[in-house]
Amino acid sequence: MSKLWEKYSYTIILLICGFIACIMIVANTGETDSSKYVSVTVKNGETVWQLSNEYAGTYNMTKKQFIKWIEEHNNIAANNIKVGEELVIPVRVEDHQLMLAAE
Secondary structure (H helix, E strand, O other): HHHHHHHHHHHHHHHHHHHHHHHHHHHOOOOOOHEEEEEEEEOOOOOOOOHHHOOOOOOOOHHHHHHHHHHHEEEEEHHOOOOOOOEEEEHHHHHHHHHHHHH
């Protein structure tokens, strides 16, 4: 056993460090914390495109990226939202509060 350790100690240590790094990466790339983002309730006749227009200037992405973000984080299709549905949108709570304060 000691010969094995002497011969392959660097490889074993490298493998262990790599495994730990992989675990840390997976743990840190989980779902986004939705409490950091604004939630909106869909009103009658409202579309995701209208939401992107309403919140323009409070997010740093294109309107298509905004819509795709909503679809991915809410597990919905943008053309299939329902009245009363709660959606998390890619607008940080702090940015939304700044927008409200400026009005």
